[in-house]
Amino acid sequence: MRSLLVSLALAATLGGVTAAAAQSYPARPITMVVPFAAGGPVDTIARIIAVPMGKTLNQTVVVENTTGAAGTIGVGRVARAAPDGYTLSIGHWSTHVINGAIYPLQYDLLRDLEPLGMIATNPLLIVANPAVPAKDLKELVAWLKANPGKASLGTAGVGSASHMGGLNFQNATGTEFQYIPYRGTGPALQDLIGGHIQFMVDQASNSLPQVRGGKIRAYAVTAKSRLAAAPDIPTVDEAGLPGLYISVWYGIWAPRGTPRVIVDRLNAAIVAALADTAVRQKLADLGQEIPPREQQSPEGLGALQKAEIEKWWPIVKAAGIKPE
Ligand code: MLT
Numbered sequence: 001m002r003s004l005l006v007s008l009a010l011a012a013t014l015g016g017v018t019a020a021a022a023q024s025y026p027a028r029p030i031t032m033v034v035p036f037a038a039g040g041p042v043d044t045i046a047r048i049i050a051v052p053m054g055k056t057l058n059q060t061v062v063v064e065n066t067t068g069a070a071g072t073i074g075v076g077r078v079a080r081a082a083p084d085g086y087t088l089s090i091g092h093w094s095t096h097v098i099n100g101a102i103y104p105l106q107y108d109l110l111r112d113l114e115p116l117g118m119i120a121t122n123p124l125l126i127v128a129n130p131a132v133p134a135k136d137l138k139e140l141v142a143w144l145k146a147n148p149g150k151a152s153l154g155t156a157g158v159g160s161a162s163h164m165g166g167l168n169f170q171n172a173t174g175t176e177f178q179y180i181p182y183r184g185t186g187p188a189l190q191d192l193i194g195g196h197i198q199f200m201v202d203q204a205s206n207s208l209p210q211v212r213g214g215k216i217r218a219y220a221v222t223a224k225s226r227l228a229a230a231p232d233i234p235t236v237d238e239a240g241l242p243g244l245y246i247s248v249w250y251g252i253w254a255p256r257g258t259p260r261v262i263v264d265r266l267n268a269a270i271v272a273a274l275a276d277t278a279v280r281q282k283l284a285d286l287g288q289e290i291p292p293r294e295q296q297s298p299e300g301l302g303a304l305q306k307a308e309i310e311k312w313w314p315i316v317k318a319a320g321i322k323p324e
Contacts, residue, residue, distance in 0.1 A: 017084045022259040025085050029060040032088045032252070035074025035095055036156055038065050039186030041206040045120060045250055046090045048282050052273035057265065061088075067183040069323070070157035071095035072103050079107035083257035085266060089113060092250045094161045097308045101316035102159040103323050110309065113253040114263060115301035117270040120288040121249040123223035124165040125207045125233065127216045128199040129192055137219040137239035140199070144175035151198040152178040154188030158323050159316075161248045162188065165201030165222065167321070172244050181324065192216055203248055204230070204287035222246045229287045249291075251301045263298055271296050 021027070032050055034043045043065060050061040066074035071091060078089035089096075100109045107113075126137060132151075134140035144151055155163035162185050170177070180197050182188040185206050191197050193215045200207070204221065208230055211218045220239035221227055236244040252270060254263065273279050274290050283290060294300050 017082075017259050017262070021084070022261045025262050025265060026057050026059040028086065029062050030054075030057070030086050030088060031062050031064050032090050033074045033078050034063055034065045035067065035071030035089070035091055036065070036160075037067050037182070037184030037186045040156070040184035040189075041122075041186075041203040041248075042071075042090060042092065042095075042250070043184070043186060044205060044286070045283070045288065048279060049090075049119060049252075049270070049273045052276050052279055053266075053269040056269040056272045065184075068157075069103065070099055070160040070163070072099050072105060075099070075109075075113075076105070076107050078253065078255060079112040081255050083114070083255040083259075085254060085258055085262035087255065088116070088266070089253040090119075090250070091253070092161065093248045093308065094159055094164060096251065096253070096305055097312055098159045098164060098316055100309065101313040102321050110306060112256050114256050114258045115298045115305060116252045116254055116263060116266045117296045117298060118291045118301040118304060119250045119252060119270060119274060119296070120283055120290055121247050122204045122286070122288045123221050123227070123245070123247045124161065124201050125204050125211070125221055126165075126169065126199070126201050126219045126236075127192070127207045127211065128219065129195050129197070130215075130217050131195055132198050132217070134219075137234075137236075137241060140219055141173045141175060141240070144173070144177060148176040149178065152180045154180050154182055154185065154192055154197040154200045154202075156183070156185050156188065157181045158321060160185075161246070162200060162202050165246055167319075168222075168244060168246060169201050169241075172241050189216075201246075205283075208285075208287050220244075227287045229285055249304065250288075251305070253301075267296075267298055 054061040081087035134143045220236045
């Protein structure tokens with residue numbers, strides 16, 4: 001009799017969440033953890049999507065910035081959180097793929113996180129403070145070569161998208177410069193505008209508003225085609241560094257073990273947000289492309305993340321990139 005009661009109790013719980021709690025989800029605000037500083041690209045996209053997600057879920061989705069070590073602290077906070085749908089991880093190619101090849105993580109990117117859906121992709125822009133005396137990409141490379149080790153490039157830490165972009169640029173050009181790490185490319189961009197650092201290889205969504213405002217200069221986009229949102233910025237192929245492509249895709253995850261009924265509710269909220277005309281416009285203005293509907297599914301994001309880990313880990317490990 002006792003073991004029957006135990007089995008019944010177990011059957012009524014789903015990954016530690018009672019079936020009743022899963023059905024009445026969400027009963028309180030949800031926290032979406034941004035693993036970088038406020039004002040940067042992950043923070044911006046989180047704030048664009050959190051409000052419409054909250055409307056669909058009938059609850060507030062609160063954005064929380066837990067920063068440090070190229071996003072590993074914030075992602076770890078979610079990997080260790082209760083699998084009840086109240087703590088989510090928003091991140092991208094570097095936080096949910098690259099970091100696993102660089103840092104001795106206390107969590108497993110695939111085993112400890114439940115994919116909810118892919119949300120967007122954007123390339124990087126090679127940008128500089130307008131005081132840098134280079135009018136195009138070839139002149140930038142020539143200037144860096146004439147001043148080895150003098151210029152500094154802002155990043156969001158070892159392994160971040162902006163750091164990987166900088167490394168890729170350095171390998172392709174044979175230039176020497178200093179890497180200056182920040183808690184996110186939001187603060188790095190402020191220092192670029194202020195002239196404290198000279199250049200960045202930064203996500204388009206972060207830099208574009210400042211390029212439009214004339215605060216920084218863009219030399220090239222790391223993609224095969226020009227951005228619809230900024231058709232005057234040449235591609236790397238056109239500007240003189242052919243094939244220097246990097247695109248940064250975004251997704252949202254929950255802790256592994258989150259009940260399927262909650263995963264489905266969260267995914268439905270993501271899909272509804274991405275179908276919203278105002279959200280689509282805001283993302284398009286920032287150079288973010290929304291993925292096709294099938295990639296917005298938990299399975300679509302899971303397959304992409306796994307394939308990217310298989311592709312990038314051998315490359316990053318062979319490059320011997322070490323945490324600072
Ligand atoms: C951020 O939100 O600050 C960025 O995504 C950092 C990066 O990966 O370059």
